[in-house]
Every structure is written in C-alpha cells, then in structure tokens.
Amino acid sequence: MTEEGLFRAALRSRNLVVGNLLAAAFAIGALLSFFWTPYDVTELAIATRLQAPSGVHWFGTDHFGRDILSMIMVGAQTSIAVAIVAVGIGMGIGVPLGLAAAARRGSLLDETIMRGNDLVFAFPSLLIAIMITTVFGPSALNAIIAIGIFNIPVFARLTRGAALPLWTRDYILSARVSGKGPVRISVEHILPNVTNLLIVQGTIQFSLGILAEAALSYVGLGVQPPTPSWGRMLADSQTLIAIAPHMAMFPGFAILLTVLGLNLAGDGLRDLLDPRIRNAQP
Amino acid sequence: MLRYTVKRLGSLLASLVVASLVIFACIEVVPGDPASFMLGINAQPDTVAALREELGLNRAPHERYIAWVSGLVTGDFGTSYTYRSPVSEIVVERLAISLPLAIYALSLTILVAFPVGILAATRRGSLTDISVMATTQLGVAIPNFWFALLMVLVFAVNLRWFSAGGFPGWDEGFLAAVKALTLPAIALALPQASILARVMRSSLLDTLSEDYIRTARAKGLTARQALRRHALRNALIPVLTIIGLQFSFLLAGAIIIENVFFLPGLGRLVFQAISQRDLIVVESVVMLLVFAVIIVNFLVDLAYAWVDPRLRSRT
Numbered sequence A: 001m002t003e004e005g006l007f008r009a010a011l012r013s014r015n016l017v018v019g020n021l022l023a024a025a026f027a028i029g030a031l032l033s034f035f036w037t038p039y040d041v042t043e044l045a046i047a048t049r050l051q052a053p054s055g056v057h058w059f060g061t062d063h064f065g066r067d068i069l070s071m072i073m074v075g076a077q078t079s080i081a082v083a084i085v086a087v088g089i090g091m092g093i094g095v096p097l098g099l100a101a102a103a104r105r106g107s108l109l110d111e112t113i114m115r116g117n118d119l120v121f122a123f124p125s126l127l128i129a130i131m132i133t134t135v136f137g138p139s140a141l142n143a144i145i146a147i148g149i150f151n152i153p154v155f156a157r158l159t160r161g162a163a164l165p166l167w168t169r170d171y172i173l174s175a176r177v178s179g180k181g182p183v184r185i186s187v188e189h190i191l192p193n194v195t196n197l198l199i200v201q202g203t204i205q206f207s208l209g210i211l212a213e214a215a216l217s218y219v220g221l222g223v224q225p226p227t228p229s230w231g232r233m234l235a236d237s238q239t240l241i242a243i244a245p246h247m248a249m250f251p252g253f254a255i256l257l258t259v260l261g262l263n264l265a266g267d268g269l270r271d272l273l274d275p276r277i278r279n280a281q282p
Numbered sequence B: 001m002l003r004y005t006v007k008r009l010g011s012l013l014a015s016l017v018v019a020s021l022v023i024f025a026c027i028e029v030v031p032g033d034p035a036s037f038m039l040g041i042n043a044q045p046d047t048v049a050a051l052r053e054e055l056g057l058n059r060a061p062h063e064r065y066i067a068w069v070s071g072l073v074t075g076d077f078g079t080s081y082t083y084r085s086p087v088s089e090i091v092v093e094r095l096a097i098s099l100p101l102a103i104y105a106l107s108l109t110i111l112v113a114f115p116v117g118i119l120a121a122t123r124r125g126s127l128t129d130i131s132v133m134a135t136t137q138l139g140v141a142i143p144n145f146w147f148a149l150l151m152v153l154v155f156a157v158n159l160r161w162f163s164a165g166g167f168p169g170w171d172e173g174f175l176a177a178v179k180a181l182t183l184p185a186i187a188l189a190l191p192q193a194s195i196l197a198r199v200m201r202s203s204l205l206d207t208l209s210e211d212y213i214r215t216a217r218a219k220g221l222t223a224r225q226a227l228r229r230h231a232l233r234n235a236l237i238p239v240l241t242i243i244g245l246q247f248s249f250l251l252a253g254a255i256i257i258e259n260v261f262f263l264p265g266l267g268r269l270v271f272q273a274i275s276q277r278d279l280i281v282v283e284s285v286v287m288l289l290v291f292a293v294i295i296v297n298f299l300v301d302l303a304y305a306w307v308d309p310r311l312r313s314r315t
Helices: A003-012 A014-035 A068-101 A108-122 A127-136 A140-149 A150-168 A168-179 A180-218 A230-238 A246-273 A275-279 B001-027 B034-039 B045-055 B063-073 B087-122 B126-143 B142-157 B173-207 B211-218 B223-260 B267-275 B279-307 B310-314
Strands: none
Touching: A003 A014, A003 A246, A014 A068, A014 A246, A068 A108, A068 A140, A068 A150, A068 A180, A068 A230, A068 A246, A108 A150, A108 B001, A127 A140, A127 A180, A127 B001, A127 B267, A127 B279, A127 B310, A140 A180, A150 A180, A150 A275, A150 B223, A168 A180, A180 A246, A230 A246, A230 B142, A246 B126, B001 B063, B001 B279, B034 B045, B034 B279, B063 B279, B087 B126, B087 B173, B087 B223, B087 B267, B087 B279, B126 B173, B142 B173, B142 B223, B173 B223, B211 B223, B223 B267, B223 B279, B267 B279
C-alpha cells in the first residue's frame, strides 16, 4: 500500500479515528496542563469544597476545594508518563531479548530467555508491583519499574515469535551470504519487519499501563500526594461518594475513555497494518 | 503424556524455586534490615535487637532461606508480627472469603461470557454482534475498582439493596454471605467476562469456518446441531486456556476489589500487612498466591496437552 493509500484507509477506519481522537484529547489536556490549568491544583480552597459541577468549576471541586477538571488535566500527565516509560522499559529490554532469542534459536541463550519470560509471566503482576512498592516505598518511579518489568516478556515473546519465520526467508539468507552478522541482520532486516506488530502491541500495553497505574495509585502505592493522579482521586472520592458522587465520576470517565481510545486505536492499527486480519475479520 | 508431565513438573519446580528466591531477595533488600523496617525509625535499639533475634536475622541468609522454605513446605508460615498469631491460621481464615469470591467471580464470568460469545459468533455482523462487541470493548476498558464504586453508589447508597461493604461471616447464614460477595464478584467478573466473551466469539468464528463444519452441514445437520456437536467443543480449547490465565487476574484483582468493599480476604490481608510493615505475612502470602497461580497454569498446560496431543510432542 502506498503512503497516501494507507492514510486514506486510516481515515476510513472508524476505530482508528475515534480511538486516536480520544487518546489525542487526553494527550492535549496533559500537554496544556504544563502551561495552563483553569485553577491551581496545589491551592486549597476549603470554602468552596465539594461543589457540584457548575459554570465556575465545570467538573466541580473535591474535598479540599481543588478544581477537578484541573486535577484531571494534571493527572493525565502522570498516567501518560508512567505508561509511556513502562512501555519503553518493556520494549527497550524485551525487543532485543526477543531478537537475540530468535537469532540463536534453540540455543541455551534462547532457552534461558524464554524460560525467564515464562517465569515473569507466571507471577500475578499486580502482586509483584505491590511487593516492589512495599519494599522500595510508594512512588511514581517504583510504579513505573513494577509495570515495566511485566511488559518485558510480552515484547520478548512477540518479537521472537515474529522474527523466527523471517530468519528462513531468502533475503535473510542473502544478507548472511554477503557477510552480515546476526546482530546486523537483526537490526537492519528483522526489526523493520516486526515494527508494525510492536506498535500495535505497544498501544495495548500502553492502555494496560494506564489501568495498572490507576489501580496502584488507588491503593496508595503509586504517585504520592499532592501530585494529582486519577487513581488517587478515585480513592479520595470513595468515602464521600454519597454526598459528592461527581468526585468519583470524572476521574473514572477519564481512565475509561483514555483506555478505550487506546484500545480502539490498537484494534484499528492492527486491522490497518495487517491485511490478513483485515480480510479475516470483516 | 508421561514424559510431557514429568518435563512440565520439572519446570514447575524450577519456577517455584526461582519465585521463592525472588520474593526472599525482595525482603532481603529492604532498606536497613527487616527488623528496623518493620518497627519504623523511632524504635528503640533493644526492641530492634529483640525482633532481629525473633526473626532469626542473625543467621546467614541461606540458612534463613532454607528455614523459610522448609517452613512453607510443612505448613509453618511463621508468626505474624502484628497479629501475634500463626500466619497459616490467618491465611485459612481469609481464604474462607477469597476463595468463594474467586469461584463466584469465575462462575459469573463463564455464565455470562459463554452464551454472549456464542450468540455474537452465530449472529456475526448483526446488531446483537455489534452491541456485544461494543459492550465488551467498554468492559475491557473500565477500571474494575471504579465500576465497583459506581455499583456501591447505585445499589448500596441509592437503592439500598446491598450493603456498601464488609462481610457478615459465614455464621450469619449462607445467603447473607453470598449477598455480601455479590457486588465484589460482579466487579471482578466484568472485565474478565468481556475478555472471555471476545475470545469465545473469535474462537467459535474460526472453527465455524473449518471444512469439517461444512461437511457436517452437507451431511444434513442443522446449523444448531453442527454448532453443538462439532464447533463448540473445538472452540473451547483456547477458551479454557484463557480461563486458566484469568485465575491469576482474579487473584490480583481481588487485592484491589477487597479493598473497595472492605472484605477481610487475602488481598486485604496483603494490603494491610504492607501498611503495617508485617513482612512475614507479606512474604508468605505473596508466595502462596504465586504458588497458586503457577499450579493453575501447570494444570491448564496439562489439560491442554491432554485435549490436544500435538502439543505433547512439541515441547
């Protein structure tokens, strides 16, 4: 498909358009919050606490009188940053491992990498994330590391699985004949051919990362106050849910819509980049 | 099959050993040492020294590791520092909530996902199919603890059909206990049911397009008969694997959900132990949960190989 054709197909994919729009809305909110938010999120205004949504505070205020819309904008920074770095860790370590395992198929290295992956997979991820934050203390950094570790086997498996059949192709054989080593072949010929798959999986892991970050900060093991985070806001809303239900609504919808947007974008991308799936699943 | 089982058993043991080493190492690298970590920074030096003695921290790490593991094997999980009672007793007490909750949630997941997935697959492209796909897309994206909060708002605060949390205990009658577990089970089941319905649908769509289904139809079976006799059974293989995997998500999810509903289960125990810095409880309960997940995955692998003989030769 030509670049222009690909772009047209992308516009026709409803999943991709809606998903990207949703994800973009939150990304823009997060970027905007670096420069401007309707109100200062560190400023407490007890006089105007627990106000329902109105023209002054679109999403209402929380138990400290902070503007919920502003907090959601700043909270988006946290969610996105944690998820991006966690996916980065997963890709940065997982992809080279997967490439190496595929290049040395059946060797001790391959066996070690894959068994190590199985092991990380067997752990209930959230449990280990909790364990890490217990030992090293709750913080954004530890949440990132905890979520990131569990992205490693996902990318390693995916890369290995996609790379294995490529190694039997003729163009790899000719690259070997021309004297290229396994590292160079992996980087120059294998990696470009698995990039599409990695992007699709990256989108999915990104949305899982946002959910995981929300869950961790909900139980108080993620980003610490006063930094706003969506999970933390939901935790704060819990005891006040009978008198201020709006406190629980908006952060929840923020998580739901971001994750939904990313999932739709992932589905759309997969359909777009993999014609086999596009034809198999009308 | 025997060779496969022995081989899988070997990797099961290896996983358990490595898992225990990782968990042990995590506790080892606690800033300072476990005794001062548990007592906090304001503790008197002699209190810390007494706890060090009690925990056996004066022994070499490998001795402590062996003592811990042999304790686990014989059912001696140590004594909780905050509860002052054997961890194994507390765990059994908490399991009386967490295990029924997990079974309840898994049953709901299957009861919802199977019919919904089959319905969507057999009416592919219809309005039913489209609404199933849209609903499950939402079910996957919704954070389950938020869904739990919304249910509390609707069914406990507004309608007053359920209590907002807590557990009356099994002594208060079976129905009261099940009622207390209903909202948590629904919250746990929602994302899992959405995933499972999608897997059921796509797996059934795959088998429905197989040649043997066409043959079955050609020899005179109705669509319903072909579905029941041939397609469903074959479509179940990937579905069963996912159900096995979901068990670990249910365990981990329970940590969060039990906190939403203040259910005194294993998840809440882990969480409370973390905030009380009761490392003995954390260490043993985490190991127990990991053990459960590894065993379930092992059983799923065996069941899978039993159903599909091709898998036995592959590994």
